[in-house]
Amino acid sequence: MSKARKSAFGIIGGSGVYDIDGLVHKRWESIVSPFGKPSDELLFGELEGHQLVFLPRHGRGHKIPPSEINFRANIDALKRAGCTDVISVSAVGSLREHLKPGMFVIADQFIDRTFARTKSFFGSGLVAHVSMAHPVCSRLGDHIAAAAQEAGIEAMRGGTYLVMEGPQFSTLAESELYRSWNCDVIGMTNMPEAKLAREAELCYATVAMITDYDCWHPDHDDVTVDQIVKVLVENADKARSLVRHVVPKLGADTEARACPCRAALQHALITAPEARDQQKVEDLGAIAGRLLSK
Template identity: 70%
Template sequence: MSAAVIGIIGGSGLYDIEGLTDQRWERIASPWGDASDELLFGTLEGVPVVFLPRHGRGHKLSPSHLNYRANIDVLKRAGVTDILSLSAVGSLKADLPPGHFVIVDQFIDRSFAREKSFFGTGCVAHVSMADPVCGRLGAALETAARRLDLPVTRGGTYLTMEGPQFSTRAESNLYRSWDCSVIGMTNMPEAKLAREAEICYATVAMVTDYDCWHEEHDAVTVDQVVKVLLGNADKARSLVRSVVPDLGGVRHRCSAGCDHALDFAIITPPAARDPEAVARLDAIAGRVLADRSGD
């Protein structure tokens, strides 16, 4: 058991967290390169919080150019036990209008230009992604959202596209035929890497507009989308302030297995592991690498 440290990854329009006390920005070094920005450390209702603006302050990084591995690695080094990912998305369903929040429970990963694992040559591992988000965090988010009377749906599939361009209409209709709920550009490989890092992870997908399948989509202006985006960011800040106290305190072992996902994942035996690869994994997999160094 340990004390919970809540990590917040802020998407488009969300570059800070209000209400934090004892705030400080700090850059954490990572063997995987530079993270999107410094981390904002603080406390909220006595609960330690670490915030990372996914695209950097000023929105300087596109989805394809984010260093997803460094982002998750620095959160792990900062002691984060649980990640709440806040993301702007387009809707693929008529009953998920702009301004709606979706606490997703599945992903389809259609990204292709990103590093998707901490493991590879020199140290190979395979983690389960059957249930890619933590149900405990999802339940807490739903409870907090309903407490605030936010428009929210629990459950749905997030289609991750590469971007930075938006979908063609044919693609949008294809994803609808797959029964996807929302479409975005950033939550994969973020969720996969969080699982490899043994950090519980959940996504709040914040709908800004309908994707281009909608017959009235072309009538939506950029100004309207930005207005919804900023409104969603305000709602997201309220959601964070509401849910973080519920997640604080002593943190028990995750019943879903998120925080011990590497127990049986590493396949490369100790004698065959590349020391340089192992050194890069000190934060991500140090727990199991240390435990099994004598295998």
């Protein structure tokens, strides 16, 4: 990293998430990444004395479709911005009757069905294998669950998020297949985001905001665009409230430094030091610098 930054909490989501009452000292800043251009500039701000960094996943105005998001640049930029914890907020469809529009799911598992995205910072010349058995930070998920309860948000702790490629939605046969796999929600954005966050040794958690039922539901065709937009607006209000409630909890967490997420690469690097591609070593300065500089 070019300069030391104060540690911060990162939020990935849409424009409605970062318009938070009480956020002060706001500034947009462009972060240069060796992995290309992030989705947008990052919004830096301070909430009750805590540093926050917001990244519009699709760019302001929702200009970038899921398959064209530069996930590597986004995660690298957040790491360079000083983020230690990242909360990913995304709109999803429900695959379960009891998970209704307007509810949040604090997902703890993923099934990755994407196929057109670069999924690792590592590769030829510098190989690493991180564990994804438990793909999100349970400590961070616990804080989000507690914050949701305080904010009066109906949220389910735990659940499986099926990540599809898109941009088209599922066929009915696909939707029923994913339901048979015991998936709970379906979306297009959290992979490879979660994998890259793990490689970057970031504590990462997902808040899946349900907007509608997927096409499996017999009443799905009766849902109007106006109804979906109404849920999106209400979910944005809830997301802002969730952030306001969770930030003090993160700031007061004395166990955060010892979280295993922050040492995910400790035994993951496979390539011998003398065989490492030096350009890759340089590019990975923010992601793996604590190990590669030794």
